[in-house]
Amino acid sequence: RAKSAGGNRFELADPEADARAITRHGLTTALPAALDRGEFFIEYQPLVHLGDGSVRGAEALVRWLHPQHGVLGPDRFIPLAEHTGLIVPLGRWVLEESVRQAGEWRERGGDTDPLRINVNLSPCQLTHPGLVQDTVDILERAGVAPEALCLEVTESALIGADDDLLKPLRRLAEMGVDIALDDFGTGYSNLANLRRLPVSVLKLDRSFTQGMQQFPADPVDLKIVEGIVSLAHSLNLAVTVEGVETGAQAEQLRILGCDTAQGWYYARPGPPDRLHELALVDATG
Numbered sequence: 075r076a077k078s079a080g081g082n083r084f085e086l087a088d089p090e091a092d093a094r095a096i097t098r099h100g101l102t103t104a105l106p107a108a109l110d111r112g113e114f115f116i117e118y119q120p121l122v123h124l125g126d127g128s129v130r131g132a133e134a135l136v137r138w139l140h141p142q143h144g145v146l147g148p149d150r151f152i153p154l155a156e157h158t159g160l161i162v163p164l165g166r167w168v169l170e171e172s173v174r175q176a177g178e179w180r181e182r183g184g185d186t187d188p189l190r191i192n193v194n195l196s197p198c199q200l201t202h203p204g205l206v207q208d209t210v211d212i213l214e215r216a217g218v219a220p221e222a223l224c225l226e227v228t229e230s231a232l233i234g235a236d237d238d239l240l241k242p243l244r245r246l247a248e249m250g251v252d253i254a255l256d257d258f259g260t261g262y263s264n265l266a267n268l269r270r271l272p273v274s275v276l277k278l279d280r281s282f283t284q285g286m287q288q289f290p291a292d293p294v295d296l297k298i299v300e301g302i303v304s305l306a307h308s309l310n311l312a313v314t315v316e317g318v319e320t321g322a323q324a325e326q327l328r329i330l331g332c333d334t335a336q337g338w339y340y341a342r343p344g345p346p347d348r349l350h351e352l353a354l355v356d357a358t359g
């Protein structure tokens with residue numbers, strides 16, 4: 075009796091938390107069927123060269139068109155998919171579909187430089203034994219060169235990574251696939267650790283870009299980004315910045331020597347045809 079009263083009290087205390095838990099549970103159980111039914115789709119956000127403003131490629135960002143809840147962003151379901159292991163087939167689908175899309179852009183692009191494709195990888199995908207072979211097969215089927223693919227792994231996924239975890243990434247890097255360290259600067263950044271990692275791109279987290287909202291930006295923020303860029307370049311890493319929302323930010327990040335930018339200032343994530351159009355407009359002036 076005391077137990078059930080306690081249970082009731084708990085439920086009544088926070089009905090919203092309860093509703094959230096129910097939704098979470100509902101979403102989790104609906105995930106496998108959603109993959110079978112094709113309820114996931116990908117939006118593409120351009121990656122822009124800061125020096126000349128040209129579109130160089132896009133990041134693939136997955137969404138779920140849920141029959142009841144409408145479009146759900148990845149923050150709503152990727153953690154659930156990671157928890158249940160569905161992230162492995164889901165992540166493989168994202169890779170396959172976005173690489174296929176990159177192959178289609180390449181064919182339609184004619185003489186213009188082929189667009190590169192960035193795909194996010196979960197830590198669970200890194201430890202899955204099929205990663206390297208799946209990637210090789212997917213690139214081959216789409217007729218896309220490994221050099222046109224960039225796999226994004228978060229800094230936190232690689233912190234403290236041992237050699238076994240890094241092996242598949244090394245294999246992919248040797249094949250010519252770029253590996254990017256995503257959300258860089260949000261973990262505790264052990265800069266010396268960078269030397270061990272098979273990465274060729276640093277993606278500076280949006281929090282740095284936010285510090286550049288004013289013009290001129292906070293001098294300490296400028297110094298920090300300047301330091302990271304110069305370290306990255308001295309290690310032969312390219313620097314991409316996330317979350318560029320204004321022209322002032324773009325200009326300051328360009329002056330600081332960042333190579334590539336991504337953000338609402340250029341374009342929100344959108345359907346594949348729009349990315350193709352943006353790239354074409356850009357190539358033909």
Ligand code: C2E
Nearest residue numbers: 135136147148149152168194195196317318319336337338
């Ligand atoms: P991320 O890889 O850091 O992706 C960048 C996020 O920033 C995206 O959110 C994008 O829509 C958002 N963004 C882009 N430009 C701006 C801007 O100018 N201002 C602001 N405020 N935000 C901007 P999104 O699409 O909600 O994705 C969130 C995260 O979900 C991604 O962060 C990535 O970690 C994860 N994710 C997305 N797709 C996949 C996937 O296929 N597999 C895995 N494992 N994770 C994914």
Ligand code: MG
Nearest residue numbers: 133194226256
């Ligand atoms: Mg990313």
Ligand code: MG
Nearest residue numbers: 256257277316
């Ligand atoms: Mg990122």
Ligand code: MG
Nearest residue numbers: 257279280316
């Ligand atoms: Mg981020």
